[in-house]
Amino acid sequence: MPRLPRLTPDTAVGASRDLLADLVSRHGQIGDMVSTMAHSPAVLGGYFQLSRAMGRAKLDRKISERLSIAVQALQGCELCLDAHVSAARALGVDEEEIERAHAGTSADPAIAAIITLALQIYREPTSITDEQVIALRAHGYSDRAVADVVGVVALNILTGAFNLLAGLTPGAGLTAGSDTGA
CATH class of the missing domain: 1.20.1290.10 (AhpD-like)
Structure with missing residues (x-):
């Protein structure tokens, strides 16, 4: 059972609200990890930055x-x-x-x-x-x-x-x- 609730653009605050709203507008839905990570805008933003950066990795x-x-x-x-x-x-x-x-x-x-x-x-x-x-x-x-x-x-x-x-x-x-x- 999840220990932290999912957040949505309506329930998140500050930077997390903006990040989630942007994701929902671009993708229509967001996964459970991301919606739960929104409790920490620092963690959520860091995840997005590292994930995007690793998309440019040279590894197959x-x-x-x-x-x-x-x-x-x-x-x-x-x-x-x-x-x-x-x-x-x-x-x-x-x-x-x-x-x-x-x-x-x-x-x-x-x-x-x-x-x-x-x-x-x-x-x-x-x-x-x-x-x-x-x-x-x-x-x-x-x-x-x-x-x-x-x-x-x-x-x-x-x-x-x-x-x-x-x-x-x-x-x-x-x-x-x-x-x-x-």
């Missing part, structure tokens, strides 16, 4: 969805995990690779290496080595793509932690969405 979407699956499997946000699994399927990632991502790996050594990096960023960033970054470059990842992994992990920490705090779960009459509210 199939890879970034696998990174998100691996992080959410650890973090425990079922709402986010369901959304990222659905997105991976829509992009054509096969079920075996989705399961591998859930376990923190991939059959492709290059993808397994970048998933390992994402999980280290999540768990213990001090354990990342120079050799690891060199190996990622040898797998064909640019420095920009390697740096983008931090953004993917950060966005997942933000959304997953928020959903867990707010008590947002799948199947509780809540909707997962795209950038208008996972």
Whole structure:
């Protein structure tokens, strides 16, 4: 059961009211996470900015969805995990690779290496080595793509932690969405 109520443009105040009103006018509806995030205009605005910025990441979407699956499997946000699994399927990632991502790996050594990096960023960033970054470059990842992994992990920490705090779960009459509210 949600711990925080959803807000609408009518019930939100200040900057959150304006952000929600703009979203409703552009998209017609907003997701549960976004409507609940509106309790904090700072969190809601930060989510929108980071989400938009990560839309410009150089990582292949199939890879970034696998990174998100691996992080959410650890973090425990079922709402986010369901959304990222659905997105991976829509992009054509096969079920075996989705399961591998859930376990923190991939059959492709290059993808397994970048998933390992994402999980280290999540768990213990001090354990990342120079050799690891060199190996990622040898797998064909640019420095920009390697740096983008931090953004993917950060966005997942933000959304997953928020959903867990707010008590947002799948199947509780809540909707997962795209950038208008996972």
